[in-house]
Amino acid sequence: MRRHVAVTAVVALLVVACNGENTPIPDRGPPRALPPNNGREPLKGALPKPIGEITASEFQAVIDGIGSWVGGTTTDRCTDAPLCGLGFSKVPVSIQPAFDAANANPNNVGIKGTILLQLKNLGDKNAGGLSRYKLKKHETYYVVVKSLGNGQAGWEIVHFEDNHGEPPKPSGDSGSFHSCQHNPATSSMAAFYSCDNSPNRGASRIASSSKKASMVDLGMLGALMHFNAFSLTFLEQAPGWVSCAFGCCTLEMS
Numbered sequence: 001m002r003r004h005v006a007v008t009a010v011v012a013l014l015v016v017a018c019n020g021e022n023t024p025i026p027d028r029g030p031p032r033a034l035p036p037n038n039g040r041e042p043l044k045g046a047l048p049k050p051i052g053e054i055t056a057s058e059f060q061a062v063i064d065g066i067g068s069w070v071g072g073t074t075t076d077r078c079t080d081a082p083l084c085g086l087g088f089s090k091v092p093v094s095i096q097p098a099f100d101a102a103n104a105n106p107n108n109v110g111i112k113g114t115i116l117l118q119l120k121n122l123g124d125k126n127a128g129g130l131s132r133y134k135l136k137k138h139e140t141y142y143v144v145v146k147s148l149g150n151g152q153a154g155w156e157i158v159h160f161e162d163n164h165g166e167p168p169k170p171s172g173d174s175g176s177f178h179s180c181q182h183n184p185a186t187s188s189m190a191a192f193y194s195c196d197n198s199p200n201r202g203a204s205r206i207a208s209s210s211k212k213a214s215m216v217d218l219g220m221l222g223a224l225m226h227f228n229a230f231s232l233t234f235l236e237q238a239p240g241w242v243s244c245a246f247g248c249c250t251l252e253m254s
Helices: 002-018 056-066 083-087 203-214 218-228
Strands: 073-078 090-097 114-121 140-149 152-159 169-179 190-192 240-244 247-253
Touching (some): 073 190, 090 190, 114 240
Antiparallel strands (some): 114 140, 140 152, 169 247, 240 247
């Protein structure tokens, strides 16, 4: 019995340690309200060429055209240490959307792609492992979302340092741009949330979800860890989250 309790205590510690808090950061650029969009108009971050063909100057021109980055947050994300150093090896990572990101849908992001988010690893270690996204220390990245047809969209992270002269290079991370189908967004925001704990979901539903989570049988979790090495997906940190035309969307791994 005591061994069982000890195992479940370790599980609880890991879960708490892996959950980072989203802390707001200042907006960058002139204040700009979310513009109207009929769902077909390209966004400011629309690329003239796809990744792999676009030059550094062309990519930089799109970034400059966006001009305003709003509603961002900084969150502690896991480094590439095994099991996130038991949940305590982390670096601060910022995520900030273009001012018009909340208008994004699978159609108006286009087949060439649209810059929707900026990511920065502000720490002294590489992010990776349970944080989902591989981000080198002190480096800047952008999330490009593109239409895949049939009402679907995908994303990829590209490394690009402003005004360094090198074209954007894929980081190797990509996946589906998943719609949470929540309350419509009135401004662009970004953080690290799952659809289940998204602030756009509504206070009553979040409270209900939290209540259910608190009733999870820790004994069962302990058994899973003891006999099944415990699922890493349970410890994995929340995905990137951004306002979109469907209320909010997440950056799910492929």
